[in-house]
Amino acid sequence: MTKASSEADETRDAARAADEADEARIANGAGVEAAREFLSRARALVEARLDCVVPAETAEPVAVHAAMRWSLFAGGKRLRPALVVAAGETFGARAESLLATACAFELLHTYSLIHDDLPSMDDDELRRGRATCHVRFGEATAILAGDALQSLAFQLIAEDARVDAESRVKVVAELARAAGTPAGMVAGQSLDLAAESRADVSSDELDLIHQRKTGAVITAAVRCGALVARAPRHELEAVSIYAARLGLLFQITDDLLDVTASAEDLGKTPGKDARARKATYPALHGLDAARRRAREVYEEACAALAEIDRPTTLLRSLARLTLERRA
DSSP, rough: HHHHHHHHHHHHHHHHHHHHHHHHHHHTTTHHHHHHHHHHHHHHHHHHHHHHHSTTTTTTSHHEEEEEEEETTTTOHHHHHHHHHHHHHHHHHOHHHHHHHHHHHHHHHHHHHHHSSTTTTTTOOOEEEEOOOOHHHHHHHHHHHHHHHHHHHHHHHTTTSSSSSHHHHHHHHHHHHHSSSSHHHHHHHHHHHHHHHHOOOOOOHHHHIIIIIHHHHHHHHHHHHHHHTTTHHHHHHHHHHHHHHHHHHHHHHHHHHHSSOOOHHSSSSSSSHHHHTOHHHHHHHHHHHHHHHHHHHHHHHHHHHHTOOOOOOHHHHHHHHHHOOOO
């Protein structure tokens, strides 16, 4: 055995031991509490920057800017921007160099929620605990607000002088692919609408819908944080697998909460999926099987992180928070 291979083995053994220690801390709640503290920190950073980059309500056109801010600052978990920061910091980037990209993901996510709630889509009147954008401002203004948020997302990345031009191009392409079609959010939404009221949706088809509708943007958030940090190729591949499983995990728990949680907990109307006869994990497999599937996907996400030769406690803990979330 060469010295180099021996050192590589020692590094992998140390990483494996660290993974086992992480799991013990997370199981005892310490890692999860640290993840909550991280989310709080990331949320504060992102919201402060968003307040600076989104036009004031007093700027013309007043109605569009008021609608943008109504939806953007209605609360929310800020999970997607937090994942940008978490992945970037895991691979050595500083938060300041990640914030524009993180904010771009929240802008794009909020645009998607505004359009998703429209009468022609999911037709919802409650989002993040308040009236949806079209209920408050009318459909035309809501559509324009969503369009403006999406445009601003790409502008923020393109103009971010803290990130080198090559990485910015990669991030723009990553976000565009995740938001669009054929493998992104728009494709997933279309497939989801087409599957409504169908009794023959298969498990593989359901996975495909949610990998696109929800998972693509969550995966891109993690990947973009890693891209800004210039993560090595093999570690980028590993964290991408983690992110894809995390995105699926988020959707499974979202489906479960639609059945089990209250409107007060969710900040949106519960039971909508069942009334719309949407394809969901509980509807297809039942509650117990959906919970088991969530646990399996969580374990798959954590297993992918074992291929990364650096601390991944935060990413593991964020997966655990997703598994255990109640809202």
